[in-house]
Amino acid sequence: MTGKKFKNISMDGLFRNNPTLRLVLGTCPTLALTTSAMNGIGMGLAVTFILLCSNTLISLLRKVIPNEVRIPSFVLIIATFVTIVRMVMEKFIPDLYSALGVYLPLIVVNCIILGRAESFASKNPVLDSSLDGIFTGLGFTWALTMIGAIREILGSGSIFGLELWSFKIEFFTSAAGAFFTYGVVIALFNGLFASIENRKRRKEFKLLYPSYEVDLPNKDKSENKIAKEAK
Amino acid sequence: MGTFLMIIISAVFINNFILVQFLGICPFLGVSKQTNNAFGMGMAVTLVMTITCLITYPIYEYVLTPLGLQYLEIIVFIFVIASLVQMIERAIKKFSPSLYNAMGVYLPLITTNCAVLGVAELVIDKAQIMSLLGIKAMNLGVAVGYGFFAGLGFTLAIVLMSGLRIKIDKLNINPSLKGFPITMIAASFMAMAFYVFNLIA
Numbered sequence: 149m150t151g152k153k154f155k156n157i158s159m160d161g162l163f164r165n166n167p168t169l170r171l172v173l174g175t176c177p178t179l180a181l182t183t184s185a186m187n188g189i190g191m192g193l194a195v196t197f198i199l200l201c202s203n204t205l206i207s208l209l210r211k212v213i214p215n216e217v218r219i220p221s222f223v224l225i226i227a228t229f230v231t232i233v234r235m236v237m238e239k240f241i242p243d244l245y246s247a248l249g250v251y252l253p254l255i256v257v258n259c260i261i262l263g264r265a266e267s268f269a270s271k272n273p274v275l276d277s278s279l280d281g282i283f284t285g286l287g288f289t290w291a292l293t294m295i296g297a298i299r300e301i302l303g304s305g306s307i308f309g310l311e312l313w314s315f316k317i318e319f320f321t322s323a324a325g326a327f328f329t330y331g332v333v334i335a336l337f338n339g340l341f342a343s344i345e346n347r348k349r350r351k352e353f354k355l356l357y358p359s360y361e362v363d364l365p366n367k368d369k370s371e372n373k374i375a376k377e378a379k
Numbered sequence: 380m381g382t383f384l385m386i387i388i389s390a391v392f393i394n395n396f397i398l399v400q401f402l403g404i405c406p407f408l409g410v411s412k413q414t415n416n417a418f419g420m421g422m423a424v425t426l427v428m429t430i431t432c433l434i435t436y437p438i439y440e441y442v443l444t445p446l447g448l449q450y451l452e453i454i455v456f457i458f459v460i461a462s463l464v465q466m467i468e469r470a471i472k473k474f475s476p477s478l479y480n481a482m483g484v485y486l487p488l489i490t491t492n493c494a495v496l497g498v499a500e501l502v503i504d505k506a507q508i509m510s511l512l513g514i515k516a517m518n519l520g521v522a523v524g525y526g527f528f529a530g531l532g533f534t535l536a537i538v539l540m541s542g543l544r545i546k547i548d549k550l551n552i553n554p555s556l557k558g559f560p561i562t563m564i565a566a567s568f569m570a571m572a573f574y575v576f577n578l579i580a
Contacts, residue, residue: 175405175408176405176493177401223457227454231454235450250402253500254402254496254500257496323398324570324574326570327566327570328567331563331567334559334560334563338556339553
């Protein structure tokens with residue numbers, strides 16, 4: 149494994165193809181379990197562990213599993229790991245187990261895990277697949293923790309259970325607040341990624357044509373210019 | 380009769396699957412661009428959810444519990460659902476081609492729909508479902524009824540959303556809000572409207 153490949157896989161999982169913020173997969177647990185930052189971390193780490201195990205095993209078995217029955221086999225492998233995680237969690241972390249509730253068994257039908265199995269683990273060697281599992285899972289974890297922290301600070305005036313102030317906006321702990329926060333966070337990240345991409349494109353353009361002075365067509369700016377001229 | 384009414388109100392409005400319990404968000408976002416598609420998807424989900432409850436509840440109650448194999452529930456349920464969906468698809472194709480044209484496309488998608496596995500898991504969690512519905516005894520009839528009306532609640536939400544989206548897509552808004560984020564914010568207002576039913580209860 150080269151350093152470049154490692155960087156590629158990690159950046160893809162954490163930022164470029166972040167399952168929550170970029171691909172918008174696994175929406176149900178994101179909306180339901182971000183009432184607090186702690187729940188977000190718990191769910192994220194459970195998913196990370198299952199992703200790591202399922203990606204590794206599927207990658208090991210990728211030449212054994214016949215193509216026609218690959219989806220049922222993937223589902224069986226994932227369901228087995230979910231069952232194991234559920235039993236361990238019920239025994240050792242009962243608080244988190246009851247907080248996650250019905251969403252813990254629902255990890256089986258989480259699109260992230262089946263998606264990574266189908267698009268990455270069934271085609272790539274073991275080490276790459278396990279790394280991809282870890283980093284996709286961590287990308288999911290940090291996104292969930294961030295949304296959970298926003299909702300917890302605004303909705304219950306605390307973070308990770310520590311009380312900050314008594315100012316609360318109940319809206320953010322309700323179901324409506326979940327949809328709203330998630331929508332706004334995605335919009336912000338869309339804007340951020342668009343501006344990063346735009347800057348990169350400008351740089352490449354300048355490298356290619358150093359003497360070319362004119363800016364790339366920027367929609368907002370040209371619209372502003374037209375508006376100014378009209379005045 | 381009181382129980383029946385309670386199931387309807389609770390499953391369709393108070394604990395709406397999409398807007399309150401966050402189950403089945405993927406089809407809610409993916410198939411809500413046109414009203415007739417949304418309706419077909421909703422009906423297909425309702426059908427599968429009803430039959431799933433009819434089969435998984437007895438399996439858990441009379442097979443897994445007496446044998447002490449409750450921990451196998453996830454694996455058993457997902458396989459029951461997957462084979463069920465296949466069978467329903469074949470049956471509909473054979474007996475009613477017009478119905479197959481209306482909802483056949485959506486059936487394969489339903490296997491990995493959280494709403495279906497979610498209802499199977501909810502129905503066997505007796506303490507939770509009884510407090511949710513405000514009833515004292517749990518049986519197969521309640522389970523199947525809950526599955527059916529939860530499916531109708533899903534249909535209601537997805538059809539309402541498709542109506543909203545036709546309007547939303549015409550709006551001239553910031554490009555980073557377009558598509559998914561604005562749909563989420565619209566869903567947030569719908570969830571607020573459904574919260575009113577919670578206050579009535």
